Amino acid sequence: MSxxxxxxxxxxxxxxxxxxxxxxxxxxxxxxxxxxxxxxRAMSGLALGMGQGFNCGALxxxxxxxxxxxxxxxxDEAEDPRFASVLDAFSGWFHTSAKQRFGGIDCADIMKFDQxxxxxxxxxxxxxxxxxxxxxxxxxxxxxxxxRSETP
Numbered sequence: 690m691s692x693x694x695x696x697x698x699x700x701x702x703x704x705x706x707x708x709x710x711x712x713x714x715x716x717x718x719x720x721x722x723x724x725x726x727x728x729x730r731a732m733s734g735l736a737l738g739m740g741q742g743f744n745c746g747a748l749x750x751x752x753x754x755x756x757x758x759x760x761x762x763x764x765d766e767a768e769d770p771r772f773a774s775v776l777d778a779f780s781g782w783f784h785t786s787a788k789q790r791f792g793g794i795d796c797a798d799i800m801k802f803d804q805x806x807x808x809x810x811x812x813x814x815x816x817x818x819x820x821x822x823x824x825x826x827x828x829x830x831x832x833x834x835x836x837r838s839e840t841p
Contacts, residue, residue, distance in 0.1 A: 691816035699815050708736035709815050710750030716819055717754040720834050728757075738796030745796045747811075747818045748783045754822055755779060758833050769837070771829045778825045783818070 691699070695716070702712045710732040718725055734740075735749040755776050759769035787794045791810075799814065800807040826833050 691820055695819060696812075696816055699812055699819070703812055703815075708733070708746055709811060709818075710735035710746035710753070712815055713747065713750040713754050713819060713822075714757070717757055717822075717833065721836050722834075723836065742797030742802065743795055745783075745787065745794055745799055745814075747814050748780070748787070748794055751779055751783065751818045751822055752776060754833075755826075758826060758835075758837070759831055762837075769831065771831060775825050775829050775831065778828075779822060782821055782825075786817075 698716070698719075699712055702715060707715070711729055714729050714732045718728070732746075732750055732753065735744075735746045735753070738744055738746065739749075755772065759772040759775060761768040784794055787799065791799045793799075799810055823833060
């Protein structure tokens with residue numbers, strides 16, 4: 690379970706109108722003491738299951754956080770060799786957990802387009818995803834607070 694400060698920060702961002710994908714990326718950037726409004730803005734495309742109730746934004750946003758930490762930025766940079774493994778571990782965990790708890794991995798499965806259900810489920814799910822991302826990164830020896838500036 691997320692620490693109280695993180696839980697409060699998640700609630701604060703959700704109350705401001707940010708969606709799950711925004712919140713996860715902002716948490717990741719804040720962990721690196723950075724701000725990148727363009728990157729956070731780009732996460733809007735994942736919100737509410739890409740606007741159609743498709744894959745949960747906490748799943749796709751979490752994958753983007755892993756990409757921020759271990760992916761590649763351009764033609765001259767390689768992804769961290771552990772990237773595929775952390776992506777697989779996170780996506781597999783989310784799939785199993787969401788299928789068991791909500792019947793699927795889609796935003797529509799989780800919140801069923803019901804605002805009360807969204808308010809009940811989504812903040813806790815975002816916290817669980819944040820915790821799991823950090824756990825998986827730690828298990829693979831990746832520090833999410835480090836800004837990648839060169840090929841590993």
